[in-house]
Amino acid sequence: MADRYGQDVLSGDWRRPAKGRAVPLAAESGLVVEDVETGWVGAVVRVEKAGGAHVVHLEDRHGRLRAFRLGPGFHVDGRPVTLVPPRPAGADRLAAHRGAASRTASGSRAVRGARARVARGSRLYVEGRHDAELVEKVWGDDLRVEGVVVEMLDGVDDLAAVIREVQPDAEHRMGVLVDHLVPGSKESRVVDEARRVRPYAEHVLVVGHPYVDVWQSVKPQRLGMDAWPVVPRGTEWKHGICDHLGWPHETQADVARAWKRILGSVDSWTDLEPELLGRVEELIDFVTAPR
Known part of the structure; x- marks a missing residue:
């Protein structure tokens, strides 16, 4: 049915200007704006604080400078804006740092306030102290959440004997990281023998990186x-x-x-070579996988 009185002129946003409402916009260097009151058009050169107020300096196409008080009263591409101070130079770096702080050194999402889990029966074994310290620095937070302990082997020359001594099973898996595991090396022969130890083979995962020493993985x-x-x-x-x-x-x-x-x-996983990263992640997955 037709409204005999017509549309309510006060309905909706009747105060809205024809060109829209002004939106906040950072006065970044190089931004071209127009001062509505004077018609001055220029690019932002700098913003400074003077007399308790922020002032923006605009340079026109002839190289002339003029200062205006920061705030409303400007147009950008014909749209009204309210100029606000630009973000401090270090703000983006700070934001990035805070974002990084929500991640562990390995790149995993950090679990805030979580207590270290009671240690699993499964273990991650590495050749020596340097390997253990590097794994701890990059994956330490993850390992504590998962309850995985890192143990040192003092070399892998007798890895098969270590496996027989540990007697791994479904609840006590062994993940072993070996240095310089390349075809034809002494380490490859040791690992081939260790992988054939029965009846424990299915509960042991031995992987390695190609570097002579873990130093090279940096x-x-x-x-x-x-x-x-x-x-x-x-x-x-x-x-x-x-x-x-x-x-x-x-x-x-x-x-x-x-x-x-x-x-x-080394601050995080980004400082390490992928040949090491992939192997450590593989071992962690192996020793933490459900039965």
Whole structure:
């Protein structure tokens, strides 16, 4: 039925300007705006605080500068805007940092306030202290949530005997990370034997990375190198690396300090090579999978 009185002129947003309401817009450098009152058109050069108020400086196409008080009264592409101060230079970095803080060093979503889980029977085994320290630094938060303990083997020369001693089963799985696991190496022969140990084979997963030592799994750029150097035969590998980097290596304490410097260059998974990342993730999945 027709409304004999016509449409209510006060219904809806009757105060809305023809060009729309002004929206807030950061006065970023280079933004071209028009001052509605004077018609001045110019690009934002800078924003500063003067006399308790923010002032925006606009440069027109002739290179002339003029200052205006920040706030309403501007147009951008014909639309009304309210100019507001730009974000501080470090705001984006801070936001990125806060976002990163919600992730663990391994890239997993952080679980805030979670207590460490009671340790599982399953274990993750690595060759030595340096491997264990690197895994702890990058995956430590994840392992505590999952209740996975990392144990050191002090080498894998007798890995088959370790498996027989542990006697892994469905509730006590073994995930083993091996250095320099490449075809034809001593490590490959040791692992082949370990994988055939019965009746435990189905409860053991042995994987490895191709690097001579876990040091090499750290991206060389983190230490100012394009690539890890090739150490001549007959030279102890870690000594050769320290010599290349100009670090002392006469004593075991020197080598330990060198490792601390390398470990200190690692903040997260992004500092490690994918050949190590994939293998550690595979082992964690194996020892935490349901029966």
